[in-house]
Amino acid sequence: MSDDDETMSETGATPGIIYYHKNAAFDVLVEEDDIFTSNFKCFIFAGMLGYYMGRKTDDLDYNAQTRWLFIAGNNDIELPIAAIAFADTDDPNVIDNPKKQVEILRQYAASGANILLDQVVQKRGNNLNNLLELINVDRDTDERVEESKMLAEIDATLTQM
Amino acid sequence: MIFNRLELVNFRQFYGHQEIEFSAGDRNVTVFHGSNGSGKTTLLNAFTWLFYEKVSFTQDDKLASERALAEAEPKDIIEVRVTLDFEDDDVRYQASRSYDVMKHNDSDLTGFVKGRNLVVWYTDETGNRQKKANPRETLANIIPERLQDVFFFDGETIDQLTQINNEEQVQEAIESVMGITILERAIRHLESAAKRFREEAADKGSSELQDLTLELQGLEDKVAEDSEKLAVVTESLEGIEQELTEIDDDLRVLGAATELQAQRDRITEELEQAKEKQQENLNNFRDQISDYGHIPFAMDAIAKLGEFLNDKHAAGELESAVDSTVIESLLEDGRCICSRPVDEGSPAADQLEELLAQNQTTVVGTKGRILGTYLGDISENEQAFVGQLTKLVRSRKSLRENVQTYQEKLSDVEHSLKKIDDEQIVQMETRRESLIEERNNKLTRKGQLQESIDTNEPRIKRLQNQIKDEQRKSSRADLAAKRQAACEYLQAAFETTYDRQKNEVRQEINAWVNDTFQSIIAKEFYAEVDDDFRLQILKDVGDISAEEVDKSTGERQVASLAFIGSLVRLAYEKSTEDDPTSNYRGGIYPIVMDSPFGSLDPEYQRKVSAMLPEMSEQILVMVTDSQWSDAVQSELAQRAGHQYDLEVTNASDSSSGYESTRIVAEQVEVPA
Numbered sequence: 001m002s003d004d005d006e007t008m009s010e011t012g013a014t015p016g017i018i019y020y021h022k023n024a025a026f027d028v029l030v031e032e033d034d035i036f037t038s039n040f041k042c043f044i045f046a047g048m049l050g051y052y053m054g055r056k057t058d059d060l061d062y063n064a065q066t067r068w069l070f071i072a073g074n075n076d077i078e079l080p081i082a083a084i085a086f087a088d089t090d091d092p093n094v095i096d097n098p099k100k101q102v103e104i105l106r107q108y109a110a111s112g113a114n115i116l117l118d119q120v121v122q123k124r125g126n127n128l129n130n131l132l133e134l135i136n137v138d139r140d141t142d143e144r145v146e147e148s149k150m151l152a153e154i155d156a157t158l159t160q161m
Numbered sequence: 162m163i164f165n166r167l168e169l170v171n172f173r174q175f176y177g178h179q180e181i182e183f184s185a186g187d188r189n190v191t192v193f194h195g196s197n198g199s200g201k202t203t204l205l206n207a208f209t210w211l212f213y214e215k216v217s218f219t220q221d222d223k224l225a226s227e228r229a230l231a232e233a234e235p236k237d238i239i240e241v242r243v244t245l246d247f248e249d250d251d252v253r254y255q256a257s258r259s260y261d262v263m264k265h266n267d268s269d270l271t272g273f274v275k276g277r278n279l280v281v282w283y284t285d286e287t288g289n290r291q292k293k294a295n296p297r298e299t300l301a302n303i304i305p306e307r308l309q310d311v312f313f314f315d316g317e318t319i320d321q322l323t324q325i326n327n328e329e330q331v332q333e334a335i336e337s338v339m340g341i342t343i344l345e346r347a348i349r350h351l352e353s354a355a356k357r358f359r360e361e362a363a364d365k366g367s368s369e370l371q372d373l374t375l376e377l378q379g380l381e382d383k384v385a386e387d388s389e390k391l392a393v394v395t396e397s398l399e400g401i402e403q404e405l406t407e408i409d410d411d412l413r414v415l416g417a418a419t420e421l422q423a424q425r426d427r428i429t430e431e432l433e434q435a436k437e438k439q440q441e442n443l444n445n446f447r448d449q450i451s452d453y454g455h456i457p458f459a460m461d462a463i464a465k466l467g468e469f470l471n472d473k474h475a476a477g478e479l480e481s482a483v484d485s486t487v488i489e490s491l492l493e494d495g496r497c498i499c500s501r502p503v504d505e506g507s508p509a510a511d512q513l514e515e516l517l518a519q520n521q522t523t524v525v526g527t528k529g530r531i532l533g534t535y536l537g538d539i540s541e542n543e544q545a546f547v548g549q550l551t552k553l554v555r556s557r558k559s560l561r562e563n564v565q566t567y568q569e570k571l572s573d574v575e576h577s578l579k580k581i582d583d584e585q586i587v588q589m590e591t592r593r594e595s596l597i598e599e600r601n602n603k604l605t606r607k608g609q610l611q612e613s614i615d616t617n618e619p620r621i622k623r624l625q626n627q628i629k630d631e632q633r634k635s636s637r638a639d640l641a642a643k644r645q646a647a648c649e650y651l652q653a654a655f656e657t658t659y660d661r662q663k664n665e666v667r668q669e670i671n672a673w674v675n676d677t678f679q680s681i682i683a684k685e686f687y688a689e690v691d692d693d694f695r696l697q698i699l700k701d702v703g704d705i706s707a708e709e710v711d712k713s714t715g716e717r718q719v720a721s722l723a724f725i726g727s728l729v730r731l732a733y734e735k736s737t738e739d740d741p742t743s744n745y746r747g748g749i750y751p752i753v754m755d756s757p758f759g760s761l762d763p764e765y766q767r768k769v770s771a772m773l774p775e776m777s778e779q780i781l782v783m784v785t786d787s788q789w790s791d792a793v794q795s796e797l798a799q800r801a802g803h804q805y806d807l808e809v810t811n812a813s814d815s816s817s818g819y820e821s822t823r824i825v826a827e828q829v830e831v832p833a
Contacts, residue, residue: 034447041451052458075535076452076542079466080459082532086469087462095466096526128446132554135454144547147464148540154471155537158479158530 021110022064050112170242176821184802195807201783228819316757355648362641432567453546670727677723726776751779770796
């Protein structure tokens with residue numbers, strides 16, 4: 001069965017099953033350390049991490065699966081996925097194309113999973129500490145406040161009909 | 162089975178030789194009453210010791226009467242014995258278990274077991290008295306050990322049957338009374354036959370099949386071996402926990418250690434609370450990271466998307482949040498979503514037309530606007546996440562320090578206990594320390610074994626499927642494979658039958674459980690053993706039927722009693738069925754119960770007392786003086802054929818200076 005078949009739902013508009021790369025970092029961070037509530041959450045984290053680090057790959061086994069229905073309607077996940085897909089392609093059409101977004105996400109997530117393995121699980125020290133070190137993204141507080149204000153204003157503008 | 166007479170010789174506080182006659186027939190209740198510590202639980206233990214050589218005393222090596230040991234000379238042998246005369250299936254038996262306990266020295270009040278003996282006599286059809294060649298097996302056949310919790314029970318803990326996770330205990334009780342041993346044996350035999358045919362199929366099959374089968378055997382052996390080891394480690398851990406509890410109990414009352422042990426209890430509780438908070442902190446980390454941890458990495462991309470959407474909105478190139486097809490259908494129907502009319506030319510219709518026109522010239526679709534309306538929220542969530550994480554990191558550090566402080570305090574207490582000038586305390590503390598080390602090692606081992614089993618079980622499943630595929634390909638192995646499949650099919654069929662029968666029994670006893678329960682509990686509750694074999698107390702709430710309710714200990718106790726009564730009734734009814742094909746064990750069983758009125762109010766006490774004589778052919782009840790209330794007495798006295806008072810001779814009144822209990826027969830009421 002082709003990859004396309006698997007990732008398309010019956011309507012053909014949204015992905016159904018999403019295949020992704022799952023490495024040993026998932027077993028440790030989800031099953032053993034209980035740092036993530038599920039493999040799905042770890043996959044999303046890995047995707048955003050891969051994007052942030054500017055690393056993506058399509059050269060790995062897609063050996064695990066999840067479903068689009070876990071993403072659809074969860075704005076805390078759906079918006080970042082659309083945003084990194086737009087940042088990656090600069091194509092406005094991608095905003096309305098979940099299938100393309102998923103394709104980009106899983107490429108970033110494959111690299112992100114390897115970053116988790118390398119910089120969290122295999123690195124010396126406590127895994128939670130190592131992960132917190134990664135999350136502590138070096139962003140200026142003032143810059144973050146400004147950005148937040150800007151996003152709130154855009155939000156308010158777009159909310160008006 | 163009916164008990165006739167019990168003889169106790171130097172068994173715990175029952176000093177010397179004492180006898181009890183049991184009631185049966187119309188007056189089938191035998192009552193024992195006495196104060197706390199008078200020996201009621203010891204009487205219950207006399208039965209379990211006789212049948213299974215098991216007791217539930219804190220110090221289970223102290224079986225001999227302290228008074229008898231105190232009166233003996235060093236090297237003297239004290240006889241400790243329990244003898245029971247009973248009838249089962251129209252045969253009269255006498256079972257007798259005894260220990261020869263030797264006194265070591267003047268201060269020895271425990272003694273050393275020099276000899277153990279179990280003998281069972283029976284009277285054959287010609288009236289001759291014969292000795293059973295295998296007494297242990299004889300007793301195990303009459304009341305199997307797994308039935309002991311059902312028929313010899315402590316009323317104060319019986320409510321456990323209705324606790325959460327009780328299904329295993331309830332199911333086992335039902336299986337025990339069902340005694341469907343033929344089916345159980347068949348299932349086991351079929352399992353081993355299937356294994357044999359699989360090996361045969363492998364021998365005759367391809368080399369690949371042989372390799373797979375060998376690998377499967379290796380893994381199955383490994384899982385079986387690990388499971389056995391796991392059971393041993395688990396049992397051993399239970400033993401360690403028990404011994405640790407006993408040591409702590411002893412230290413609480415040993416003069417010089419009392420204060421330090423109290424400190425340790427307090428610190429241990431504080432340590433547990435600190436660990437719970439630590440776990441809560443970790444859970445919060447997990448929830449925050451799982452739900453929001455990815456957002457900071459995407460904020461730059463989100464900001465970029467936000468700016469793009471804003472530009473497109475300003476240029477009128479962003480589709481409205483309402484899809485064009487929806488607007489078209491509203492205009493066509495002439496009716497808004499809220500049902501108000503949208504007449505042509507009306508302001509509402511004009512607005513919709515405007516939106517439609519706008520949508521037709523856009524670059525970014527509806528999804529863009531919908532996502533755009535979440536930009537402010539996601540930004541707030543990101544900031545809240547960063548703030549939460551900072552707080553959690555800070556509290557994590559202080560929680561870790563707290564745990565460490567309590568651990569250090571505990572270590573100080575342990576050190577102080579070992580410095581007390583009392584050899585017994587030092588020995589207990591040293592033993593405690595080594596037990597804790599042993600417990601830690603065993604917990605690690607338990608984790609390793611469980612992990613190994615959890616890893617290998619899915620591999621076994623995968624290999625079994627691979628082997629089945631391979632077998633299908635090999636014609637030489639075909640026959641053996643078919644036989645194996647037949648065995649597996651039969652095994653599954655028997656398992657289904659077994660489960661079905663168990664379920665039928667569950668349904669059969671359910672009506673009795675509820676009848677008994679409702680005859681005692683006045684409220685609108687009902688009791689049942691549900692599909693998952695959980696003994697529950699339920700209530701209809703509104704339209705929802707059978708909602709589980711919070712229960713008092715008393716109500717749980719009643720439900721448990723009703724359940725046990727139903728099991729006894731089931732066993733009795735099965736014994737009267739004249740069906741040679743029946744798989745059921747059946748039989749008449751007496752019930753021996755210690756403190757069945759523990760948590761009941763007077764009204765429930767009265768009703769339970771009225772029900773007890775109906776629960777079994779023979780009832781032995783042990784009650785405290787306070788439980789022997791007017792309510793209980795008024796019901797039970799008229800059904801009691803024998804009553805005994807457990808009279809304690811205080812240490813100060815005894816010539817030897819040691820407490821003992823005398824079983825004194827009381828006058829029973831004779832019906833008019």
